[in-house]
Amino acid sequence: MPKINEIIGSAAAIAKGMSVTFREMLNPSITDLYPDAPPLFEERYRGVHVLQRDENGMEKCVACFLCSAACPSECIYIEAAENTDPKRISGGERYASVYNIDYNRCIFCGYCVEACPTDAITHGHGFEIASYNTATLIYRKEQLLAPLPPGAQVPLVVNEEPVGAGH
């Protein structure tokens, strides 16, 4: 008797398990088809950084070094330079002539984004940065910058109108 009970019990368990399987087979798939199809990201996914531009196409980063100060893995390297009238790169008086992020070390914590007073450094959704050569993991400003808005040119020559609202 105990043997029969055991068999029935097992069959019931299998049937129960398979019922989940069959039910799911009829539902639409939620698996990403990456790399055959582009992956989907949550809005706030923290991927490879993007250095943003303002509506005129000027770089938002004013080289304040706050991101690099906030970074726990010390992977942001900046060199600052002064904007001049003929050559205007950012909206402030200063811009980053060099801006590197070392993705060998970045832990995608987002502290830099949090620290930035001008919302210049943001996380993008890029993640395909694996490489056989660690040297290529140091991203330069040119790789991080957002594309220019249509119609803008670099370096930008701005119409210097008196700024009423302070700096």
Next chain:
Amino acid sequence: MAELVTLTIDGAQVQAEKGALLIDVCKARGIEIPAFCYYEGLALQAACRMCLVEVEKMPKLQPGCTLPVAEGMVVKTDTPVIHEARKSMLEFLLANHPLDCPVCDKGGECELQDMTFRYGLGESRFLENKHHVDEQQWSPVVFFDRPRCILCYRCVRICDEGVGVDALGVVQRGVVSAIAPSHGDHLECDECGMCIDICPVGALTSGMYRYKTRPWEMNHVGTICTHCSNGCKTTLGVRGGQVIRANNRDHSGINGEFLCVKGRFGWDFVNSTERAQSPMLRTNGRLEPVSWSRALMTVARKLNEVKQRGGRVGFIASNHTSNEENYYLQKLARQGLRSNNIDHHRTGDVVTLIDALAGRTDALATVADLYAAKASLVIASDLAQQQPLLHFQLRANWRHHRSRTYVVTPGPVRERKFAVKSLHAEPGRELDAVESLRDDLSKEPELVILFGDAIQGDAVRRLVAFGDSLGIPVKYVCLLDYSNSRGAIDMGLAPGLLPGYRPVAEAGLEPGMTIAEMLADASLDVLWVVGANPLRNARLAAENAFVVVNEMFLAETAQRADVIFPAASAYEKEGTVTNVCGEVQSLKKALKVMGAKTDLEIFGLVAAEMGIDLGPFQPGAVFEEIRREVRGYNVSLPVIATGGAAQSVPLNGRVPALTRAELIQSARDTLFTSGTLGRYSKNLTSVLEHPGKLYASGIETP
């Protein structure tokens, strides 16, 4: 002992000197009273109202920065009313403040940031647009951003009271009042940058540091300025192998907050593109870059060859190299090559002074003495131009202690503004003028005498005899030109003197040739010039002499060289230097410039290549030897290692009379020149006052 009063601060009984300022009494007790306009040592201003405190029986809040303590006073510094007042003051200061901290060069070390963080409100009720005024450039080194200014008048006061130049003032009144420069839209001043340093906010900023980096990004290396002989401590901000700025960040050292234009801005020669970065060897008449080993070997072979055939070798040493390097060089010359032909450009007659003071140990003044002495006498020197720190000290002494200064100079000098007596004396007649001050001087309780190169040889002895005859304690400073002029003579870089002013006969040698004699000696075989430029306005008589040069820049002497060793500057090495008052201080290595080696390394490597054993050539080991061997240099190691200054006192015996006539002459540098080195500092040559521009056009320094 001054009268003491007892008062109550935040419930605690406190004793303090009567008349002391409440803010100072609190600071000494570790109670912080926030302040912007109050600055120790400057006149009281009471402009910012940040320091308000509650005092019982006084109807309103009182500014702690001008309130003298009195018996029975009951003070509170930490009440809701005070917190409210501080918040309002900050809100008011920030009403038109741009708050562009991310691009402001003061960000990270800004007192307004700190105060707002600590005492501020966090938000403002002012929603109006801020009034923008464009930034102004007042000189190559000073920029002014008016909306950031909080009108604390610190800059005005430091320039007027501290430096004595009075180049900044206030225009307009009330809400439109603003700081303005002396000459319309620009500054004509000492360009010392003291105003930039003292400004609590980013209103005055440095043209050299402008938008380069941020304070926390730099390494701060406290070392000794490599220009004049005063030996100011300067903190170099270094990032990525480049010097970015200099200031005396922690106000340590003998100079406190003071730095002149050279100490604060004259560091850029270090990263000059004209620096020699590879050894050079003359091949077929042209200087070609070669490897270090080839250059070292060539020099070592030449020296050995000349030594073997008993040829003549001469050394012209530097006013800028460290004590260790000087000591090692004279060892190389004397022990290695049995040659006493070693000399340097002498800029003041320390030797005779030390001899005249033989047997005394308290007759050499320190930089601190100049601030403390009741009276001082300046003879034949334009201190403000040539000895900026000493001038600053005398001035501060007059400001704070009403000390009495006497001046005897051939022309007008800035000290005359505060001197009790200034006499005009033709060159050569200074001592007559000094004699006429006898009655005044003998009434002083004590005296410090500073004298320039016009007083040398016998005149020094007569001056000391005069000092002795006054019947009061007298201390002396023999004025010299460059950062280690004193160390050069102390370390025996003279043809007749061993280190510590001992006669060369002690080493069994005959006195050698002076610079002039070496240059005129047609049979000289090798001339080794270390960090000096003797051929700038002289000729080398020995046409065929083999010339070795340790240099940073290919100036006149280097052009004549057969071998050039690229040398490291004082900012790139460890070691010690001795200032004009004999105070020994240590250099700290701030950076490394590719290709260059320190002079000590060069001497050591050449000696090793020649097969001579002169001992290890590490700065620490050599300094140990100096402390053992050189009279007066047994100074306290902990003092020096912790960045202090220890005076060397070589005054315990007679100095042998020098048998040869020696040329002692100051180079007469101004505040804006620094020998050959200064020519390679773009920062220095860019200011309007640099000789050839404003200075030469006859404008009197104020």
